[in-house]
Amino acid sequence: MAETDFGPARRTTRRIRVTASAGIVAAVLLAVLLVPPLVQLDQQAVDLAAKLRPPSWQHPFGTDDVGRDLLLRCVYGLRVSLLVGVVAGLTATVIGTAVGALAAAFGGWTDRLVMRLVDTFSSVPHLLLGIFIVAMFRPGVGPVIVSVALTHWLSTARIVRSEVLSLRSRPFIDAAISGGASRGRVVVRHLLPAVLPQAGLAAVLMVPHAMWHESALSFLGLGLPTHQASLGNLVQTARGSLLAGDWWPTLFPGLFLVLPTLALAGLAGAWRERINPRRRSELML
């Protein structure tokens, strides 16, 4: 009934959202992959004579407080943030899937112990835990990735565990065991393929989240070294100029952070509705 009442209109808005998201993600990928090798400009080139210029044809995004081109800085910053987001997101998902699947597969005491550990980790705000982890290392891309990955596997572990637990008691697993399947075969052939879409979705959802964390850590001065362009660093260094009324060094890196992460989250949401039709029908009601 909901289908016929307002389904089509909603489907159209969804299609627009998905198309826009896909377009932004494609543009972002093209920019971060193609711009650095094709554009032979030094993003670090300082030109103190041209500092804090507003947007113009020569510098579409303007220049920062030491005269570096902001468009170029933003692209390089996005590249770093995306790298951190993707690597940290994937690592967190792999850790979460492994922990969740093992806890569910072993059950009993292992399960209880692991899940209480997850609860303990979750009771600490993960940004705080992340700050604690990066603070132990010299600033750099590595520590930021480690910090974000180590604080973000918890929800994936929970999802995968509950998924495996519910699968484990289905008769088709019984049938496989009765047909002579080994433990490994049950996990590889029947359990993992069933949870992989969920885990993949968790990974994609994690990428924008991890990008925000990188930015937050860099903004706090704990993430990447200040000379390295990252979206968090760009916003951080722009704070001073903002007070002087120069809006562009804050606005453009901010947009570069918000738009791609929203687009990625939008695509992931559409994927979730696709692989999980029950959720879709609940949304339709």
Add this chain to the structure above:
Amino acid sequence: MLELTRVTAGYDRREPVVREVSLSLAPGESLGLLGPSGCGKSTLARVAALLHRPYAGTVVLDGEPVRGWRHRAPRAQRTAVGVVFQQPRLSADPRLTLRELIAQPLRATGRRAEVADRVAALAPAVGLTPELLERRPHEVSDGQLQRACLARALVLRPRWLICDEMTAMLDASTTAALVAVVESYRRESGAGLLAVGHDRVLLERWCDRTVGWQECSAPGAPQEVMGPGGQSS
């Protein structure tokens, strides 16, 4: 022989569903186990299929006492018993085609080479066309899926077959077809059958003998109700 002696099993140790139930089944014999829903007959079937570890009691399979259940049972013991479950939807991995579903036990036991021959022989026997074999569970009806599940249970040529409410979800003609497949397999292989169900008319027509749940479960009473010769008391 497949012998279950004073089996107590369930999902909560304080309140077992199955209490001290004994059953025995001779090779080539077909035994119908009748019981109302929720009485624990499916749990007993899972114990007999080595899929559920009982709290107490013994299971002896072809003279070998069963020491482990599920993965802890040796593969030879596990595959000696074929099982068909009540709900074909739940007992088929939704990602496999019917062909893969039927072939799954052969692949799991390293007999990949026999897949083509066995599937080609079993599919027409259970009434599945080659076109149906390439479909996935959500693209076929319950009856067609149950035919595939029966083929999967027979593909390793088990010496024992356990049908747990195999036909409860199906119409009369599919029921008749599946029962005929099981009976022809039994005639040809000499396998023993434990058919669990609540349909007295069906089980009495189908099986050599039929026992009621009350007759084989003796809560508190330590006497063996079923004799080793399989005579119902």
